[in-house]
Amino acid sequence: MENIRELFQIMTRRFGFLNKNCCTAGGLDISLIQSHIIYEIDHQFKPSMQQVAEALGTDITTFSRQVQSLIKMNLVKKVPDPDDRRVYILSLTVGGKFVATTIDQQMNAYLNEIFSHMNDFEKETVLRSIKLLNEAMAKSGFCCTTPMG
Amino acid sequence: MENIRELFQIMTRRFGFLNKNCCTAGGLDISLIQSHIIYEIDHQFKPSMQQVAEALGTDITTFSRQVQSLIKMNLVKKVPDPDDRRVYILSLTVGGKFVATTIDQQMNAYLNEIFSHMNDFEKETVLRSIKLLNEAMAKSGFCCTTPMG
DNA sequence: TTAAATTATTTGCATTTTGCAACTATATAC
DNA sequence: GTATATAGTTGCAAAATGCAAATAATTTAA
Numbered sequence: 001m002e003n004i005r006e007l008f009q010i011m012t013r014r015f016g017f018l019n020k021n022c023c024t025a026g027g028l029d030i031s032l033i034q035s036h037i038i039y040e041i042d043h044q045f046k047p048s049m050q051q052v053a054e055a056l057g058t059d060i061t062t063f064s065r066q067v068q069s070l071i072k073m074n075l076v077k078k079v080p081d082p083d084d085r086r087v088y089i090l091s092l093t094v095g096g097k098f099v100a101t102t103i104d105q106q107m108n109a110y111l112n113e114i115f116s117h118m119n120d121f122e123k124e125t126v127l128r129s130i131k132l133l134n135e136a137m138a139k140s141g142f143c144c145t146t147p148m149g
Numbered sequence: 150m151e152n153i154r155e156l157f158q159i160m161t162r163r164f165g166f167l168n169k170n171c172c173t174a175g176g177l178d179i180s181l182i183q184s185h186i187i188y189e190i191d192h193q194f195k196p197s198m199q200q201v202a203e204a205l206g207t208d209i210t211t212f213s214r215q216v217q218s219l220i221k222m223n224l225v226k227k228v229p230d231p232d233d234r235r236v237y238i239l240s241l242t243v244g245g246k247f248v249a250t251t252i253d254q255q256m257n258a259y260l261n262e263i264f265s266h267m268n269d270f271e272k273e274t275v276l277r278s279i280k281l282l283n284e285a286m287a288k289s290g291f292c293c294t295t296p297m298g
Numbered sequence: 299t300t301a302a303a304t305t306a307t308t309t310g311c312a313t314t315t316t317g318c319a320a321c322t323a324t325a326t327a328c
Numbered sequence: 329g330t331a332t333a334t335a336g337t338t339g340c341a342a343a344a345t346g347c348a349a350a351t352a353a354t355t356t357a358a
Contacts, residue, residue, distance in 0.1 A: 004264075005256040007279045008164065009188060014286045015161045017206055033344090039158060049307065057166055059346055064308060066344085086306040086353045107154040115153075117285040129278035130156045136266040137163045182315095198336065208317055213337060215315090235324045235335040304355070315344070326333075 018110055025102035026095060028073060033058070033066060035103050038075065041090045042100045048087045049078075075099055167259055174251035175244060177222060182207070182215060184252050187224065190239045191249045197236045198227075224248055 023030040030038070033056075040052050047055075053063035067090065070076040075096035081087040092100060115123045172179040179187070182205075189201050196204075202212035216239065219225040224245035230236035241249060264272045 003253070003257065004260050004276065005253055007276065007283065008256075008260060010283050011279055011286075012161060012164045012168070013185070013205070014283070015157065019161070020206065036162070043155075050305090056162070057169065060307075061309085061347080062345055068308095084306085084354070088307075104152070104154055107157075108152065111153050111157060114282070114285045114289045117288045118281060122281055125274060126278040126282055127153065127156065129275040130160055132267060132271055133263070133275055134156065134159050134163070136263045137160075137167075139266045140263045199334090209336070210318080210338085211316055217337090233325070233335085237336075299358100301358090302356080304353100306353080307351085309350070310348085312347095313345080316342080318341095319339085321338075322336085324333105324335080327331080328329100 018107075023099075023103045023106060025099040025106075028075075028099065030099060030103065034070060034075075037063075037066060037070060038092065038096060038100050038103070041076065041092055042097070046089050046091070048081070048089060050087075052090060070096070167256075172248075172252045172255060174248040174255075177224075177248065179248060179252065183219060183224075186212075186215060186219060187241065187245060187249050187252070190225065190241055191246070195238050195240070197230065197238060199236075201239060219245070 019032050019035070023035050036056055037052060040055050041047060044051060044055070049063065049067065050060065053060045056063070058066070067076060067078065071078060074093055077091045077093055077096075078088045079091070081089050115126075118126065168181050168184070172184050185205055186201060189204050190196060193200060193204070198212065198216065199209065202209045205212070207215070216225060216227065220227060222244075223242055226240045226242055226245075227237045228240070230238050264275075267275065
């Protein structure tokens with residue numbers, strides 16, 4: 001069988017395309033990084049800057065500036081944590097939540113379109129496989145969590 | 150079941166980490182984009198600049214400069230096409246080929262480590278699923294080929 | 299309880315990456 | 329042979345990056 005890496009290279013490249021300028025939402029153009037930040041804030045519970053930056057593997061200084069621009073765009077809010085005033089808690093504004101939902105729908109539409117080329121059994125198998133893969137990657141301290149050496 | 154997008158978001162992020170500063174090869178630090186370019190030149194037959202840039206979804210001007218730096222690093226060669234002297238044919242130098250091989254081995258080692266957390270049946274299923282997914286994405290004119298609107 | 303060390307975040311650069319518009323050079327059409 | 333199209337390069341100017349240093353709040357330890 002072919003090289004395993006080859007399969008993954010093709011897959012990740014295609015998803016790269018899928019994500020790339022994925023998103024015009026609410027009349028705004030959302031970059032790939034921005035969409036990831038919004039996604040992550042939406043999925044974590046009262047996350048701090050660090051937590052989100054860490055989850056995305058972005059340098060904290062770069063992240064700080066990216067958050068600033070999202071705040072200017074009125075998509076993200078930054079509130080000092082009353083328990084530790086060094087920390088800022090990130091959250092989505094109403095507009096940000098709307099953008100998050102819109103992007104989510106767009107992505108799901110893309111993905112469903114892709115899955116429409118499979119039968120139900122194949123679709124089930126593929127989804128289960130991706131879950132397996134995610135779990136395996138989570139177990140692998142080797143890689144995949146935060147950029148390693 | 151969870152949102153389909155969620156599965157993919159997690160997966161692609163993890164692979165992003167995997168790829169990120171993936172590669173030190175032959176004493177050189179190879180960036181993610183550089184490794185993709187090298188990969189693509191290695192896999193296409195006598196490709197032109199356009200062809201590789203297109204395959205990677207990179208702007209041709211950016212690509213042109215990236216190739217220049219790879220040439221300086223002595224990994225890539227650029228030879229005018231005798232049939233059409235506007236065109237340049239890209240190829241790997243011996244050093245470039247070595248880097249390509251090294252990266253390939255590294256990535257395969259990572260991937261095997263990940264798969265070591267699965268049994269043989271799961272591994273087979275996952276690989277088959279990714280193949281299915283790649284085929285489905287190839288069929289989907291919707292996305293996944295070259296950046297679309 | 300206060301000085302020292304630690305942690306979260308921001309700013310100051312300096313470098314790199316990006317992409318549009320304009321350019322050069324070759325090839326094709328009429 | 330002039331006009332048009334195509335492949336690739338360069339000139340900006342904007343954006344993204346990341347290290348080092350600054351700021352501000354918290355914890356540790358004497």
